[in-house]
């Protein structure tokens with residue numbers, strides 16, 4: 001008999017945890033559980049649909065799913081279909097990899113107005129998450145405010161600004177892509193509460209704004225600034241490069257392309273008023289739901305660290321936690337309980353969904369067309 005580990009959440013941190021466990025204990029039996037019928041967490045539902053290179057990481061994750069003692073259990077929500085206590089009783093260890101996807105609030109008047117969207121709700125819609133099938137009405141949207149100075153703000157602004165041609169090889173949900181392409185957008189403001197020397201953008205993602213077909217990046221910010229002297233060298237390098245890119249944007253003329261993307265700094269949002277922008281998307285971070293903690297329960301990824309870090313950041317983090325789990329198991333005999341897992345969508349089910357989506361995409365020259373409806377997902381998984 002061998003130990004059995006439940007990993008709750010089949011996003012990057014869950015996969016890296018499975019990888020870390022199997023490297024030292026290839027004999028372990030691992031259940032990778034997700035509330036969705038599809039694996040890969042934010043790689044599928046968060047990462048921008050035009051960044052297919054980033055999504056290619058799923059090929060590595062698929063290899064883990066193919067391991068004989070790794071079982072995918074999709075459409076199983078812990079806390080709904082099975083309690084955290086049942087999970088703890090049924091497995092020798094439980095790893096919580098549930099991420100964080102509740103949009104943080106600005107806490108300002110006007111935030112609940114219907115034209116204000118949290119970034120998660122927005123990207124989940126255009127990425128086809130089945131819980132978020134309705135997007136904003138873009139038919140009359142000319143001016144957009146994207147509040148925040150991280151890469152999610154860049155993703156949101158870029159996807160709104162790109163032409164249909166530029167999105168043609170993406171896996172954006174077709175209805176969302178069509179709504180964006182048809183929107184009469186003229187101005188997108190990316191609004192930071194602090195200065196350009198504090199923005200969290202990464203260089204490549206910012207530089208992409210200099211190469212958009214129908215949108216020009218502009219800024220009238222004071223760019224004669226420098227990163228804080230206390231920053232570590234890699235941070236200084238990143239910020240200096242960002243300032244250099246922004247200086248190149250400052251030379252652009254706003255009217256030279258149909259859409260102007262304005263990088264506005266030192267503009268803390270104190271209230272959201274109707275009439276100023278037609279659509280406001282807040283990109284200011286996420287929080288998560290409480291999960292059971294205690295003996296034999298280990299958190300990884302965003303559920304452990306909070307919503308920071310890229311996909312690769314989760315690797316070292318999950319591997320470190322996997323080592324703790326292995327040390328914990330070493331002190332314990334395997335439990336001889338019944339299998340508590342009500343598998344609703346297994347690996348074959350996910351592969352049926354995958355195949356159907358890729359086939360639908362092939363007809364349009366796209367990587368895939370996602371199924372966005374719960375019933376369609378579950379029916380397809382069943383075959």
Ligand SMILES: Cc1cc2nc3c(=O)[nH]c(=O)nc-3n(C[C@H](O)[C@H](O)[C@H](O)COP(=O)(O)OP(=O)(O)OC[C@H]3O[C@@H](n4cnc5c(N)ncnc54)[C@H](O)[C@@H]3O)c2cc1C
Nearest residue numbers: 009011012013034035041042046078098099301302310311
């Ligand atoms: C909009 C956006 C864009 C991003 N773009 C990039 C990028 O371009 N490049 C990059 O490197 N990083 C990007 N990131 C960051 C990256 O997505 C995260 O670092 C990573 O996904 C965190 O992994 P995770 O496994 O902790 O959480 P997640 O990826 O969120 O996975 C959590 C999983 O847990 C499941 N789950 C939650 N609750 C339960 C429950 N009760 N029972 C069962 N399952 C449950 C969820 O369905 C989900 O599949 C982006 C993040 C966001 C939000």
